[in-house]
Amino acid sequence: MKVLGIETSCDETGLALYDTEQGLLAHVLHSQVATHESYGGVVPEIASRDHIRKWVGLTRECAARADMKIKHIDAVAYTAGPGLAGALFSGAVAGRTLAWTLGIPAIGVHHMEAHLLAPMLEPESPDFPFICLLVSGGHTQLVRVDGLGQYLLLGDTLDDAAGEAFDKTAKMLGLGYPGGPRLAKAAESGDAQKFVFARPMTNRPGLDFSFSGLKTAAITAFNSAHRDSAVINDIAAGFQASVVETLCIKCRRALQQENLRNLVVAGGVASNTRLRAALQQTVDDVDGELFCPRLEFCTDNGAMIALAGALRLQAGESSNTEIVIRPRWPLSEMQPPQRASGASGMR
């Protein structure tokens, strides 16, 4: 089954073709980072406009790279949530209508489930059960994964997501947008020992996170220091070290608590090289194994949507022709695949 995946939940337009027999056939991505840079963050209306402008050309390009015709697609998977409503509508209406026209099934995919399954795009993929650290601009969650749609939320952030804290801190340090990668880059030139921040919520039991106070601590340090670029780099390094170590402590705790060995890390922040290295050390210490998708599949992309959709479609699930998006959609509400009743999934 050849599945077209469409990702438009935020500021990346991602298209991919995934074959349940052959694996990933092709994927293309248009990032809007440059568009939103001058605004200092994602402008939802501008993001939605860009998706509409780009998705058709990207779909053609993706099909061409996979050396196949649009009419030979067997199913369509599109991100139905969570995400920005206008952006989600663009891809959901496009994807569902494309499937309807071709008379093939379609499925609305949960964006975070797709992130969580993204390591399965790699040759070395983990078996269930495993612990997943979902870490992005909107999420910081530790999830026990026992199978497709079987997710137990072990820990969550009480305030800012890790990526959000990166972005906000970067903004206040004057590093601009996108904050995460820029702060990480500044940190590489800094000394993490100059400003040592607390590791929030690690001195008490539990798997929840809180990054808001850390962000404030970094800003306070910045405001009371002599503001040159060396200081900014040192604060960035100290901040990043705190986030990375905090995430590692909680991951280790989660593996031990659930008595599991396999750790998956996914989401945009999973592309942070310091975090990847530190998590590798963490799992090595407990004789476990780390699975993280290649960098391009950590950030938003169409390949993970095609894969997640393909897994559910294969299990008989599909979405009917009433197009529904869910801008807010807790991962904990996901269920194992439900077989579609009658032919409503087709058209």
Add this chain to the structure above:
Amino acid sequence: MALLSNGKTASGYTVEPRMHARKLLPMLDELLAEAGLLPTQIDGVAFARGPGAFTGVRIATAAAQAIALAADIPVMPVSTLAAIAARAMREGGHEKVAVAIDARMNEVYWGAYQQSAEGIQLLGEERVCPAEQVATLDSSWVAAGTGWATYGEQLQAVSGAQLVELTDPFPHALDVLAIGTLMYANGNGVSAEHAAPVYLRNNVAKTEAERGVARAR
């Protein structure tokens, strides 16, 4: 929704705010089933390309693009203002229609359309502006569109167009279809990737520079 098949026109129409995405495909299914057609048997797809509510315009655009991409057919983007004018012409027998859609933020989407031998024709250009800045016309023009309910006095004072009893200020797919069919016949369809919304309001956010945000470097 409207469908022209074998010279016969069928249409479905419902006013249900925020339900476009849910209703779209089931309504199309009904229309096609009545005509005994499959989606891949459609020859061309016309859609209201705006101006109008941004998300609504995008839902229509994405659907038209998807049908065109899948069925490998041309798309005819039709102005919402032209469609409203055509409806007033069709239902009220008018020849010159000044259309104003309430664009919120104290502005209207404006377009003046008249009948001609080649079909419906735009006078000047479509624009988004305060009611006080619409075009000056005369009393041979009649008013249509939601903007007249909100800014009737100002619009009338500036444009000189006449307020007449119109049944409905919204566009109807029958008129989108009629204009689109003519475009198709004239070879004015475009490929799916060139089927673009027309928002008119293009300045939707302020950049950091415009907001005066300082950058350290």
